[in-house]
Amino acid sequence: MEEKDLDKMFRTAFREAEETPSNDIWAKIENDLNNPSTIIPLPKKNNWWIYSAAAVVIVSLGIWGLLLNNKKNLIVDSNLTAISKTSIENKVLVDSSDSKPTLLQKKYDRQVVPLVKETIIAKSNVKISNTSASKPSKDKPKLEPIPDNSLLLSSIEIQKPNTELPQVRQVTEIDDIKPLIEFEEEAESMLASTTNSTEKSNIITTVLNKISKNLEQNNDEKVRFHIDEEGSFGINIINSIAKNNNKKRK
Amino acid sequence: MQPIQDFSRLHNITTSIILENLELDKLWQECSLQNRRAQEQLYNHFSKRMFAICVRYAYTTLEAEDILQNGFVKIFTKYTLYDGIGSLEGWMKKIMVNTAIETYRKNQGKYTESIEASESLQMTSSLNADQTEYKDLLALIQQLPLGYRTIFNLYAIEGYSHKEIANLLAISEGNSKSQLSRARQWLQARLVNQNL
Numbered sequence: 001m002e003e004k005d006l007d008k009m010f011r012t013a014f015r016e017a018e019e020t021p022s023n024d025i026w027a028k029i030e031n032d033l034n035n036p037s038t039i040i041p042l043p044k045k046n047n048w049w050i051y052s053a054a055a056v057v058i059v060s061l062g063i064w065g066l067l068l069n070n071k072k073n074l075i076v077d078s079n080l081t082a083i084s085k086t087s088i089e090n091k092v093l094v095d096s097s098d099s100k101p102t103l104l105q106k107k108y109d110r111q112v113v114p115l116v117k118e119t120i121i122a123k124s125n126v127k128i129s130n131t132s133a134s135k136p137s138k139d140k141p142k143l144e145p146i147p148d149n150s151l152l153l154s155s156i157e158i159q160k161p162n163t164e165l166p167q168v169r170q171v172t173e174i175d176d177i178k179p180l181i182e183f184e185e186e187a188e189s190m191l192a193s194t195t196n197s198t199e200k201s202n203i204i205t206t207v208l209n210k211i212s213k214n215l216e217q218n219n220d221e222k223v224r225f226h227i228d229e230e231g232s233f234g235i236n237i238i239n240s241i242a243k244n245n246n247k248k249r250k
Numbered sequence: 251m252q253p254i255q256d257f258s259r260l261h262n263i264t265t266s267i268i269l270e271n272l273e274l275d276k277l278w279q280e281c282s283l284q285n286r287r288a289q290e291q292l293y294n295h296f297s298k299r300m301f302a303i304c305v306r307y308a309y310t311t312l313e314a315e316d317i318l319q320n321g322f323v324k325i326f327t328k329y330t331l332y333d334g335i336g337s338l339e340g341w342m343k344k345i346m347v348n349t350a351i352e353t354y355r356k357n358q359g360k361y362t363e364s365i366e367a368s369e370s371l372q373m374t375s376s377l378n379a380d381q382t383e384y385k386d387l388l389a390l391i392q393q394l395p396l397g398y399r400t401i402f403n404l405y406a407i408e409g410y411s412h413k414e415i416a417n418l419l420a421i422s423e424g425n426s427k428s429q430l431s432r433a434r435q436w437l438q439a440r441l442v443n444q445n446l
Contacts, residue, residue, distance in 0.1 A: 007407075010402075014384070021298075025318055028319050032323045
């Protein structure tokens with residue numbers, strides 16, 4: 001007989017085979033089920049509850065952390081606007097009060113621009129965003145024409161309902177008027193280290209920047225702190241290792 | 251009129267199988283919930299078929315009954331392992347075979363070839379004309395020497411591959427193959443003697 005036939009013969013014989021055990025087996029089985037001792041049952045299918053609960057905890061912690069971070073940023077923004085608001089108010093009070101709205105606005109603007117410039121330099125490129133829906137003015141420096149344009153803008157702005165925060169426009173750092181050709185010898189910076197004007201900040205970086213500004217001597221070095229999207233701190237050290245070629249020739 | 255009768259018989263069989271499946275699903279659900287009455291029902295339904303597997307692997311009646319008992323306890327406590335793929339009976343048989351192998355491994359030291367071969371199992375199964383061949387074959391299996399028997403059972407009857415057997419018994423595939431061929435030779439010789 002061939003091997004496969006042999007196997008098959010046995011297999012078919014045993015396929016539906018039945019044998020009768022003694023009657024007390026079920027009792028023993030039941031006993032084992034009721035009193036589990038050495039047999040370790042598998043964990044029930046309720047396992048997933050634990051894992052999902054753990055996941056929820058972790059996710060909520062992450063969200064909480066993010067919210068905390070956002071809150072700090074918001075507080076900073078409102079702080080800055082509050083500061084600028086108070087300083088603006090002071091300036092306005094000092095000047096003679098003029099009841100005409102347009103005139104007031106004019107003065108306001110004139111003061112805003114330099115004030116904003118100051119704050120910008122002091123706080124090193126902190127963006128003060130406009131909370132109302134008016135269009136942001138991207139001012140590249142033409143200081144003279146500004147009042148005219150801004151008057152228009154401001155008159156429009158007056159029509160709008162008063163918001164609590166002052167009408168502060170979006171500003172960026174105002175560079176000096178540059179010559180068309182940049183001489184190699186007077187190159188201000190290395191190519192790779194251009195200043196990043198879109199840096200974020202929060203309370204900590206603002207404080208640090210203030211301190212570094214105060215510690216600056218002759219405006220030689222600049223150390224700027226910023227915070228990136230993920231909340232990590234960054235330090236920009238300008239003119240430390242890489243010297244520029246700015247040699248003032250007599 | 252033969253074909254019509256056959257058809258209706260076939261129809262009856264298939265419907266009864268379908269009914270059984272539905273009832274079985276419900277019963278199994280109850281067993282998963284550890285409903286003792288449902289579990290007893292399941293046991294009663296399957297015990298004979300399962301015991302038939304046990305006697306093929308075991309060396310004494312007591313051992314066979316131990317395998318049956320432990321196997322069913324496993325079935326009821328490890329119910330989560332049955333994922334609905336394949337038949338419930340097939341899964342239960344697997345558990346039973348695994349329990350048998352476990353027992354075999356535990357008791358390996360106790361067996362001595364000569365003694366066990368001579369002691370034959372006293373089966374209390376119902377004798378049926380159709381079953382004489384079955385009985386003889388079973389007796390033959392039970393006389394197979396140690397090791398050959400397990401492998402022959404696993405390969406020829408359960409349908410495991412040599413690779414699976416090697417994993418299960420912690421032996422090499424080559425070992426499994428050689429033991430199988432020796433088992434076959436042994437059986438062949440006996441079969442020729444008995445003119446089966």
